[in-house]
Amino acid sequence: MAVDKIRVLIVDDIAETRENVRKLLQFEADVEVVGTARTGKEGIQFALEMNPDVVLMDINMPDIDGITATETICRQSPHIQVVILSVQGDQNYMRRAMLAGARDFLTKPPMGDELISAIKRAGKMAQEEREKGAKQQMVMTSISGGAPGMSGFSAMPQGKIIVVYSPKGGTGCTTIAVNLAIALHNEDTRTVLVDGNLQFGDVAVFVNEQGKNTIVDIAPRVEDLDSDIIEDILIKHQASGIRILAAPQKPEHAEKVSADQFTKVLQFMQRSYSYVVVDTSSILTEVILSAIDLSDVIVLITTQEIPAIKNSRLILDLLNTMGINKDRILFAMNRYDKRIAITPERVGENLKHEVSAVIPFDEKIPLAAVNRGIPFMLDNKSQPIGRGILALAESIRARVIALESENESSSARR
Ligand SMILES: Nc1ncnc2c1ncn2[C@@H]1O[C@H](COP(=O)(O)OP(=O)(O)OP(=O)(O)O)[C@@H](O)[C@H]1O
Ligand SMILES: [Mg+2]
Incomplete structure (x- = not known):
C-alpha cells in the first residue's frame, strides 16, 4: 500500500x-x-x-x-x-x-x-x-457470510490460533489437541481442529472420521477460498460439534501442502472460528514453524521423562531465538504421575518457565478412547484426565485475554 x-x-x-x-x-x-x-x-x-x-x-x-x-x-x-x-x-x-x-x-x-x-x-x-x-x-x-451458528462471534472478531506442540514424539500431543478442541468448543466459541502433522497425522482416526476430505483438497485453492469451500471440506464431527481439517491420506502427499498455503488456510479459518487448534508432529517442518510463528498461544507439552524435559529446554531456546514472546508459550505436563519425584514445579524452575497445566496419567481412558474413536472429553470429562483438559482449556482462555489486554495497553502507549 x-x-x-x-x-x-x-x-x-x-x-x-x-x-x-x-x-x-x-x-x-x-x-x-x-x-x-x-x-x-x-x-x-x-x-x-x-x-x-x-x-x-x-x-x-x-x-x-x-x-x-x-x-x-x-x-x-x-x-x-x-x-x-x-x-x-x-x-x-x-x-x-x-x-x-x-x-x-x-x-x-x-x-x-x-x-x-x-x-x-x-x-x-x-x-x-x-x-x-x-x-x-x-x-x-x-x-455475515461465515459459517452458520456464529452467535457471539462479533465479540471475538479474530479467532485465536492455538498450536499444540511436543518436541518429543508420543507424549500425547494429538490426544491433547483433540480433547482440547472439544473442551474449547461451544456455541459461542466455535472451534476447528487442524492436523498439522502432514505425513502421519492421525487426528481423523482419533475421532473415527478417516477417509474423508483433507487439506490436500484445499491447498491448491488458497488464493480464492470462501466459507462455502472450507465448510465443504471440513469434517463435521457430529458428536462434539467441532470441525476438523484432516491431514493427507498418504505420507507422500504431505509435500503437496506448502507452508504458505497452510498459513493462508489458518488465517482464513481464523475469520470464522474462535479457536483454530493445530496438532503437530515433533519434527519441526516448515509448515509447523510457520504455524507456530502465526499462533497466538503455543501449548508446549512435556512429560516427567528426562528426554522430554531436555527437548523442552531446546525448544524453549529455539522459540526465544525466533522472537516468540514467552507469554505466548503455555507449558503443560502430560501423563503426570504423582509417585514420580520430578514434579511440575521442579521442571518449571529448572526450565525457567512455569508449568501452567497438568494432565494426569491414566492407563485406561486415553487408550480406550483412541481405539474406539471417541475422544474422552465426550464421555469421561469428569474423570481426572478430563478435568486436566478442562483446566488446560481454562488456562488458554485466560492467557488469550491476558495477551489481548497486553496488546491493547502496548498499542495505547504507542
Ligand atoms: N495422560 C495420559 N495418560 C496416559 N496415556 C496417555 C495420556 N495422554 C496420551 N496417552 C497415550 O499416549 C500415547 C501417545 O499419544 P498421542 O498419539 O496423543 O501422542 P503424540 O505426541 O501425538 O504422538 P506422535 O508423536 O506419534 O504424534 C497414546 O497411546 C495415548 O493414549
Ligand atoms: Mg500425534
Whole structure:
C-alpha cells in the first residue's frame, strides 16, 4: 500500500491555478494528479468517480463553495483527505474548513515544498484509512457470510490460533489437541481442529472420521477460498460439534501442502472460528514453524521423562531465538504421575518457565478412547484426565485475554 502513488484531485475554478498546481506536482514520482474539477459540484462528482486519496480544494467557486464540497466528500468517502487551498488566510475560514473535515489548509499560491509535504501527509493518512476500512469490511463479511451458528462471534472478531506442540514424539500431543478442541468448543466459541502433522497425522482416526476430505483438497485453492469451500471440506464431527481439517491420506502427499498455503488456510479459518487448534508432529517442518510463528498461544507439552524435559529446554531456546514472546508459550505436563519425584514445579524452575497445566496419567481412558474413536472429553470429562483438559482449556482462555489486554495497553502507549 505504502508504495502506491498518492492520487490527487484538483478542484479550482481558475484554469491557471489548476495548471500551476499540476506543474508543481508533475515531477513528484509518488504523486499522480488523477483529475481536475472546475466547480464544487464537479469536485464532489469526480471524488466519487475517481476515488482519489487527496483533494486539493479551493474555497470560492461559482456553484458549491469549497467548504460545503469538503463536507460532502468527507461524508461520502471518509478515507479521502481534503487539503484546502485558498487566498483567504483568514482564521475563520480555516476553522470552518477543519470543521467540514479538511485535513490541512494552505494559502495561495502555495510554495512547492509546502504543498508536496501536505499532500504526502494527507496521502499517507488516506491510505491508512483505506486499509482500516478494508479490514473492517473483511470482519463484517466473515460475520455475515461465515459459517452458520456464529452467535457471539462479533465479540471475538479474530479467532485465536492455538498450536499444540511436543518436541518429543508420543507424549500425547494429538490426544491433547483433540480433547482440547472439544473442551474449547461451544456455541459461542466455535472451534476447528487442524492436523498439522502432514505425513502421519492421525487426528481423523482419533475421532473415527478417516477417509474423508483433507487439506490436500484445499491447498491448491488458497488464493480464492470462501466459507462455502472450507465448510465443504471440513469434517463435521457430529458428536462434539467441532470441525476438523484432516491431514493427507498418504505420507507422500504431505509435500503437496506448502507452508504458505497452510498459513493462508489458518488465517482464513481464523475469520470464522474462535479457536483454530493445530496438532503437530515433533519434527519441526516448515509448515509447523510457520504455524507456530502465526499462533497466538503455543501449548508446549512435556512429560516427567528426562528426554522430554531436555527437548523442552531446546525448544524453549529455539522459540526465544525466533522472537516468540514467552507469554505466548503455555507449558503443560502430560501423563503426570504423582509417585514420580520430578514434579511440575521442579521442571518449571529448572526450565525457567512455569508449568501452567497438568494432565494426569491414566492407563485406561486415553487408550480406550483412541481405539474406539471417541475422544474422552465426550464421555469421561469428569474423570481426572478430563478435568486436566478442562483446566488446560481454562488456562488458554485466560492467557488469550491476558495477551489481548497486553496488546491493547502496548498499542495505547504507542
Ligand atoms: N495422560 C495420559 N495418560 C496416559 N496415556 C496417555 C495420556 N495422554 C496420551 N496417552 C497415550 O499416549 C500415547 C501417545 O499419544 P498421542 O498419539 O496423543 O501422542 P503424540 O505426541 O501425538 O504422538 P506422535 O508423536 O506419534 O504424534 C497414546 O497411546 C495415548 O493414549
Ligand atoms: Mg500425534
